[in-house]
Amino acid sequence: MSLGAFFLICAMPLLSGCAGFGGNEAPPPRPIVTAPPIAVQPPPAAQQPTGVARDPSKFFTPAQMAGRPLIRVAILLPFNSPRADIRSLSNALYNAAQLALFEFNNPDILLMPKATGSAMLAQKAAQDAIREGADLILGPLFAEEVGAIAPIAHASNVPVVAFSSDTKVAGNGVYLLSFPPDEDVNRIVDFAVLRSMTKFAALYPQDDYGNRVRASFEKAVADHGSQIVTSASYPPNTEGMNLPVQRVASYGGRHGALLAKRSELKKAGDAAGLKAIENSDTLGDLGYQAIFVPEGGTRLRALAPLLPYYDVDPRKVKFLGTGLWDDPSLAREPALEGGWFPAPPPEAHAQFVERYRRVYGAEPPRIASLAYDGVSLAVALSAHAEGERFTTEALTHPDGFAGVDGIFRFLPDGRTERGLAVLEMHPTGAIVIDPAPVSFGVPPAL
Known part of the structure; x- marks a missing residue:
């Protein structure tokens, strides 16, 4: 049985089984939620990124798990971030990880949470995790922290499945379980060109994400033999969005053409034309x-209405987005109606959201599913013999894996390839207009 097939078999029956709770059936018992660790004091100084000595006699083993052939999976999250919203996000990711561990019910998996919040804390957390016997590290969340732990993990021969989408930190044992912007861009450009769209405009935010999607969009359009007719970038403040939108709308010239036409019709006495x-x-x-x-x-809710205001008619010009549009609240924005965007297939994710809500009584953040799929991946690979579980060959198997966000596979350079659907925005919610693939038909290419 192939590795990809194993994860498909392992994961998908769970999704369908859990989706059926309701009516007279009892919901699953709540998992025992352990509090994440909090590092009160940062380490006194950054330590050199060298390998960590691993002494099996010092590996962390809870008393109730003594005697088992444990597979230790560390999860590094910014529980110690100075920002309250990041601490809350960390708790949600950890909840999702525990939910996966509970649902897959592998008694030999030990999840070891470690607190980060800076590059220094991340290095300390990684060293502690490896010293305590981690076979695999999930996280960190931010590129700076991923980059800080990568040399330590690589020198210790412990692979990292991180949640950052910054491809600059991928490779050398670091795999990015995230939603890469270039995957979004390629999917939506492919779909648009197949619908005979060959001329594009673009509005980019003035930030790192905007720079990355600009480069990806320009390449994708050029690769399809198509053209970007006009583009502009805009600052984060609402007031600064008007001029860039006017520019891509060619508003000045088109408005001037209207005034000239009215003047011409008035002189000609053409009442019907006027x-x-x-x-x-x-x-x-x-x-x-x-x-x-x-x-x-x-920011999208502020930007989108400006386009029809400056006469970019969404009935004539198709609005295209990225996975950032995968937000139910945006369905209420009239300017986006009929727009297209790429996203993971929504069905399995919706089931995950429902199960999370039932257990924790709250709505999970969109990226909480990354932690769920990270633990699910660890459980799937744990079926392999010791020494073969988290190898490069296992992690980069061309069949890939299936999770609550659809199929994905790691490329040899650490990047992620995902199978994405295309959705169309409607007031009642986005609907799938082009389904996500259910398997990878060809080997990954770099």
Whole structure:
């Protein structure tokens, strides 16, 4: 049986079984939630990224698990972040990890949470985890911390499955279980070009994410023999968004063309012609068929209405987004109706959300599923013989794995390839218009 097939068999019956709780059936018992560790004091100084000596006699073993052939999985999360929202996110990720451990019910898996919050704390956490016997490290969340622990883990021959999407920290034993922006871009450009869209516009945020998606979008469009007709970037403040939107909307020229046309019709005494354009604000079509808007949350809610305000008609120009659009609250934004965006297949994720809600009484953040799938991956690979569980060959198996966010596989350079669906935005919620693939048909290519 292939590794990918094993994880498919292991994971998917669980999803369907758990989705059926309700009616007269009792919900699953709540898992025992242990408090995450809090490192009160940072280490006195950054330590050199060298390998950590591993003495099996000093590996961490809870009394109730003594005598078992334990598989130790550390999870590093920023429980010690100075930001309350990041601490809350860390707790949600940890909850999701425990939920997976509880649902898969492998008594030989020991989950060892470690607190980070800075590069120094991450190094200390990684060293402690490896010293305590970690066979695999899940996390950290942020690229700076991933980069800080990578040399330590590599020197200790412990692979890292991190939650950062920054490909600069991938490789040499670090695999990114995340939602890579370039995967989003490639999927949505592929889909748009297949629908005969060859001319594009784009609005990019002025930040690191904007720079990354700009590079990916320009490459994807060029690879398809298509063209970016116009683009602009905008600052994070709402006031600064107007001029960039006017620029990609060609508003000045089109509005001027309308005024000139009205003047011409008045001179000609063409009342019917004037009547036909009396409710118009611009004249002339735009030179593109779709506009790429890689934004989300409150900034997208501020940006999106400006496009129709400056006469970019979503009935004529298709609005395209990234996975940042995978937010139910955005369905209520009229300007986005009919827009397309890539996202993991929603069914399994919705089941995960429901199970999380039943156990913890709260809605999980969107990326909480990464921790769930990370633990699920560890459980699946734990079926292999000791010494073969978390090897490069096992982690980069071309069949990949299936989780609550669809299929994924790690490439040899540590990047992630995902099977994404394309969704269309509607007021009642986004709907799938192009399903995600259920398997990888060809070997990964770099």
